[in-house]
Amino acid sequence: MDKIKTILNTAKEQTSLGLGLISLLTAGSEQIFSKVVFQCPCDQLNFLYGVVFLLVPALALITLGFILSKKTWKLVTGLCRREEKVCGSCSRVKSLANVIFQISTFVFLAPSTWIAVALLNGVYIQCAMTGTNMTMFNDHLCKRTEMEADCLKELHTFPCGIDGKVPKDERDEVLLKLRAESQIAGWLLIATMILFYLAFSCVARCCSPVSYLELKFWKLYAQKEDTAFNLYSVEHAEKLAKCSVTSFFTNTEPDSVQTPSNEDWQEISSVYVPCDTKGRQYYSALHGFMRPKSGRVYVPPITEGDMSPCPQSRDDEEEKL
Structure with a gap:
């Protein structure tokens, strides 16, 4: 248990390691879902079923990311009752934008990873796109098959391998085409994510008010300050709690404990x-x-x-x- 806590604490302190761990866990979860939970119905519900498995977990991960982000609650808590305006000055607007970007970087990593891995796997797309009612796309899938009319009628049964009038080789060719297109979309999404993160990181570094070494010190200070604040808060809360309980049971005036x-x-x-x-x-x-x-x-x-x-x-x- 102590080793697991050490790994989690290290991942928390090292941003890159933490983001990598999130991506790895998300990719592993997607593989489990696609092999154990996902079962294409092979009927008129193909499209809805495939899209739900592709997008709903991503939306759930976005929501979970906002819930687990301490910066979200630090920003939102008491916001409606504050007398100061959040957007009262240019510097405050920049700081607010920086906080939102940091939250978004953490929040959208897991859902983007889920969608990218799902596209590379291709199972959800095979199920979803064989159940579409788009004539043009269906014609695109069955265009080069010998039995095009039968292919269009039996297209929704291809993911399950149900025997019909269309030969198995042609069914496999259609599914292979869908998987190839899905994997292309997955790699394009991964490339877009990397370029997007690189571009914003470069802009943020170029606009940084401090040098590289001071920025490194800044991050280290923030980590140590958070650790020290949590430790001292526990000690101070324990001291105040003991003082209150002692005063209650002994029916005496409580000792003075200075609190902000x-x-x-x-x-x-x-x-x-x-x-x-x-x-x-x-x-x-x-x-x-x-x-x-x-x-x-x-x-x-x-x-x-x-x-x-x-x-x-x-x-x-x-x-x-």
């Missing part, structure tokens, strides 16, 4: 803007929360003239002045 205010929680949960109005760079909403405020300890942005990462208070700055 609702406004503070709202500030670190809002749409992250990399720079404030004065152009200072922050690595997260929590990092930006520590900017100079009265009575609050903060970490000032590091500049070339100041390489000290130690926290300073407002009083320390006044003494220096």
Whole structure:
């Protein structure tokens, strides 16, 4: 069990490994569905049955992706009651677009993988396209067969291998044609996904406000901040819970446990803007929360003239002045 947790944590920290794991699990699930669950009815329901198995799981994976994405709930929770406007400034709009793109990258990977693998497999397309009522497409499938009229009548039975007037060789030829066209569409989809991701990654890197090494540090900081926040939240929640329970059972005044205010929680949960109005760079909403405020300890942005990462208070700055 510990080894599985280690693998999942590593995949979570390494974006590429995590996306690869999602794609692998999706491809494996599609293979299981196509071999164990999928059974083409070989009647007038062929088209509907094949399309449902091709698209409905993809829609389910999209929904599941939005549900499992923490960024989705961080963006949506309390949005209707916030006084600040999400699209109040150009920088906020850019940050919002960046968050939506990150969510979409995670959400649409699994359904795209499902459709691509299903197209490469060709089973769903063979079932669906032999049940269409499009005369032009049916003529395209049966065009070179010796018994074209019988082929058009028995086309919906081909995926099940039911014997009829059309010879087996001609039935296999039609199914092979459908599988070839399906695989072509699958490879085109995979190529489109790769080029789309490459193009947007290049644009995002070109518009990055920081260098490559700082961006690498930025990602590392975000991972460590999330880990530290979760650990400290557990400790703080446990401390507050013990204090409340002890006060209840002993009928005494509870000890004072400092907890952030609702406004503070709202500030670190809002749409992250990399720079404030004065152009200072922050690595997260929590990092930006520590900017100079009265009575609050903060970490000032590091500049070339100041390489000290130690926290300073407002009083320390006044003494220096």
